[in-house]
Amino acid sequence: xxxxxxxxxxxxxxxxxxxxxxxxxxxxxxxxxxxxxxxxxxxxxxxxxxxxxxxxxxxxxxxxxxxxxxxxxxxxxxxxxxxxxxxxxxxxxxxxxxxxxxxxxxxxxxxxxxxxxxxxxxxxxxxxxxxxxxxxxxxxxxxxxxx
Numbered sequence: 001x002x003x004x005x006x007x008x009x010x011x012x013x014x015x016x017x018x019x020x021x022x023x024x025x026x027x028x029x030x031x032x033x034x035x036x037x038x039x040x041x042x043x044x045x046x047x048x049x050x051x052x053x054x055x056x057x058x059x060x061x062x063x064x065x066x067x068x069x070x071x072x073x074x075x076x077x078x079x080x081x082x083x084x085x086x087x088x089x090x091x092x093x094x095x096x097x098x099x100x101x102x103x104x105x106x107x108x109x110x111x112x113x114x115x116x117x118x119x120x121x122x123x124x125x126x127x128x129x130x131x132x133x134x135x136x137x138x139x140x141x142x143x144x145x146x147x
Contacts, residue, residue: 007035007036007037008034008035008036008037008106008107009036009037009039009104009105009106009107010027010030010031010034010036010037010038010039010105010106010107010108010109011039011041011098011101011102011105011107011108011109012024012026012027012028012038012039012040012041012108012109012110013041013042013043013094013097013098013101013108013109013110013111013126013130014040014041014042014069014072014073015042015043015094015111016068016072017111017113017143018111018143019111019112019113019124019141019142019143020072020110020111021072021075021076021111021143022111022141022142022143022144023109023110023111023139023141024040024072024073024076024077024109025076025077026109026139026141027040027107027109028077028081028082028083028085030107030109031083031085032082032083036106036107037086038083038084038085038086039085039086039088039101039105040069040073040085040086040087040088041088041089041090041097041098041101042065042068042069042072042087042088042089042090043089043090043091043092043093043094043096043097043098044061044062044064044065044089044090044091045061045091045092045093046061062089062091065089066087066089069087069089070087073085073087088101094126095125095126095129095130095133098110098126098130098134099129099130099133099134099135102130102134102135102136102138103135103136105136106136106137107136107137107138107139108130108134108136108137108138108139109138109139109141110126110127110130110138110139110140110141111124111127111140111141111142111143112124112127112140112141112142112143113125113126113127127140
């Protein structure tokens, strides 16, 4: 967590989904209102192999994740966002990546991908993990939580 002489830090998890875009919009507005530093984080992993050997030597998954994150941020916040942000891509499971990124944050913002018969009432597995394991407060934003 930040100390009294540093800016607050808001971390937001982004995966390109509608819910993560809503979370990004909310986090950017909050950072603008509070003067917080904004860290936009996207996790990436190698595709599953299902026990079969796969040659990934020709694929640059980290580069693809960086391009995807930059595109999502530009499409969501505009080409010149009002709030400066640090964009980070990290290899790993999204839940672990976000809780680790939140260790030095004052707030973690994530989108909810609730599934099942009561979709509007459930948290997705990543947001559920973050709520229970992050060391800072967590705000969960649904895709339809525009303002």
